[in-house]
Every structure is written in structure tokens, then in C-alpha cells.
Amino acid sequence: MCMRGRISLAALFVLLSATVSAQTASLGEADRAAQQRIDVLLRDFDRRGLPTELLRDKVAEGTAKGASQARIADAVALLASRVDSVARALAPAVTAPELHAGAEALGVGITTPSLQTLRAAVGRRSAEPYFLLAIRLVRRGVTQDRAVRAVRTLIDRVVPSSTLLALADDLARDVATGVSPDAALNDRMTRLIGGFGPVGPGSGTSLPGGLTNSGARP
């Protein structure tokens, strides 16, 4: 190789090294910034008496799944925002499992007013199993309004948690056979408690007991 070739090769090597080094430094800086975002959220939760375990679990999940620090920070921030919304919506008191389930419910599109409605209906019981049922129904394809209405009805009927689990499983089987989620829910609710509102537009907007879906009396 001639001298010019050697010089060109060396220059290329130096250039590549510099680029890689710059990228590594940039990545390190981004990781540090992401970690700082997470630390701020953790401190904020700690200061406000909210359970930091939920956020720490999300960090652990992201780490186990090999996600970048920035992506983990984004996920933690989203979760923190949802937990915060649930905590405010369910004030003055909420259990950690309710917070967790409530945040998950927001993630599938169930609104905070719906959570408030369910929580108000459960009275002395924990709202967590009812939030979980609503999540599972919505995940099966039941519309949010109908899911919340069904859960509210089951709360009023004091249906045991084992029956709630069975309902979600039965609905999953029905949907797997091709039945529409809302129709399957209607059928299962009819078998369980003798009746549930018709499937159709607007059928899920009113709740038993004269409450609207927002929890306010009409």
C-alpha cells in the first residue's frame, strides 16, 4: 500500500473513532438525562406518598426487556401520569392495588369519571377486582360504556370475585367463537343476573341507580 493509501486509511480510522466516541458520549448523556427523569419522578412519588414500587417495577420491566433508558423513562413517565390521575380521581383514600389497576384501566381507555363511578359504587369493598374486570371486558372488545355499566351492575348485585373472573373467561370464549363482544356480554349478563340492557347505540350511556357514566346525577 502506498503512503497516500496508508494516510487515507489512518484518517478514515481516526474519523470513525471520533464518530463512535461522540455517539457513545451522546448516548451516555442521554442515559443520564433519562435516569434523572426517572429519579425526579420517583422522588416526587415518594414525597407525595404515592407508591414508588409501581414505577420501580416499570423500570425493572424495561431493563429486563432490554429497552433503552430513554424508553424506560418514557414508560415510567406515562405510568406516573396515570397513577397520579387515578390518585386524584379517587381521593381522599385509595389502596395501592386500586392505583395500579386504575392506571391500567386508563391505559385501555377507561376514563377517570368511570373509575370514580365504580369506586363510589363499591362502598366498603376494594374497587380493584371491579377495575380489573372492566379492563378485561374492554380488552375483549366490549365498549367502554357497556363494560363500566356491566361492572356497575355486578357491583350492585354483590357478585363474588370468582364469578367476575369466570365472566371474563366466558366472554373470551364467546368472542373467540365469533360472537360480538357486546352481544356476548349481554348474553352472559342475562344468564348471570337475569338481564342487561340491549346492545345498540347509546345503550351504555346510562347506569343503574340513575347515575350517568360520569358519576354525576342527571
Added chain:
Amino acid sequence: MNDDMTDLDTRLDAALSAMREPIVIPSGASARVAARAVLESDNAARSSTWWLRAAAALVIVAVGATALRFGAAAQRNDERAAAASAIPGEQLASYNTSPAGTMVIPIAASSARPIVFEFNAPSAQSVQVLGDFNQWSRSTQTMQRSADGRWRVTTLLPPGRYVYAFLVDGARFERDPARDAIEDRDFGVTGSELVVGEAP
């Protein structure tokens, strides 16, 4: 003999005379003596009854701690009563009050139930189950391979909802085909959902 007795009497008289002499105590000496006496008394007491003092201190600390606990419990009960309309049915352990006005009440752990995780991977070298019940740890739930090529592990879980996935050969995540798939919008790894109900 008589000389000896006389000598002894003389020495006795001298000693008695000396003892009869008034003792002049310099000013402040009594206070110093008293202070020294107290100090030495304390030191003696400390050295001879240290165990008694330690025991007494322990009793005092224990009584104080109990009183504080009762006081705190009473205060907690008051505040729980205030929140009774929201969470009275739960067995409460402790709580934190957030500035946002929401009392976060961790509930006492319900009775856990044995849950069997099973995954079919005959050619895998290792399979672990990771989930939010074990903080996504790679070291806590290593599964055992059966002769039929299925990997199993049993773990105790309290009622609740859990998301998990199987980590095969430490490299790739697989969802549990026996349970509901959960789309993972955060990290893009589809997992499975497990809902554990109350024990019948």
C-alpha cells in the same frame, strides 16, 4: 514489761490528744468533698450495677416505644375512620398521606395461592418466568424442565392482576399461549395476563 506498758500508754495518750485536736477544714473543702463523694458514688454504682441500669433503660425504651405505637395507632385509627367511607372494609396496614390529598393505603397481603406456570420448549436450555410479581427479575423464578419437555414452576401469588412473559435461553421473550396476550406498548414485548382471584 512495765516500761513497755508505760510507753504504750504514752503513745495512746498522744494519739488520743491528737484526735481531740479540732480539725480545721479549709473553705470550700466540704463542697469539694461532697462533689467527689457523689462522683465516686456514681462511678461505683455504674461499675457495680451497669446491667441493672441497662435493663432499666431497655424497659424504659420498650415502654416508650409501646406508648408511641399506641399513640400512632390511635392517630391512624382516627384518620382511617375519617377515610372509612372509602376503604373501610380493607384490613389496613399503614398509609401515607400525599400532599395532593390522596391517602394511599397499602392493604395487608391477602392469602397467596399456588400458581403453576408452564411453558412448552423442549429444545430450550433454560426458561424463566419474569413478571411484575417478581419485579421482572431473571433470578427468582427459574423453571424446571420435565421429561416431556415442558418447563414448570409453582409460585405463591396473592390475588391481583399480573403481567408476565417467559424468557427462553436468557435471550428471547415468549408469551404464555395458555393465557391472555397483553400488548406491551411500553417496550414492545407481548406478555400474558394472569388474574388471581380470592381463594374460594
